[in-house]
Amino acid sequence: MDPHVLHNKEQSRYDLFLGEELIGLADYVNVDGELQFTHTEVNPAHQGKNYAAILMREAFADIDANNLGKVWPVCPYVVTYMKRHPETAHLLSRELN
Secondary structure (H helix, E strand, O other): OOEEEEEEHHHOEEEEEEOOEEEEEEEEEEEOOEEEEEEEEEOHHHOOOOHHHHHHHHHHHHHHHOOOOEEEEOOHHHHHHHHHOHHHHHHEOOOOO
């Protein structure tokens, strides 16, 4: 079974599913077109399988493809992900330290 990511606009987050099971999420707050990612989590039973990276990769692809705004990573995981994936730099609303 392959994971898939859906944009849950009503709850301002991206949801990660494995089949029908919600196994992870990435919360954000939209502040004047800046998507501030505040929290990312994967169900403990599914950790260590690269699912958080898949979640962020797909979330950023959606943001980019649909021109949803710029990103400011508040969550430490998202900061680390963006530092490790320079191809996401064009989505940043400001430079990472």
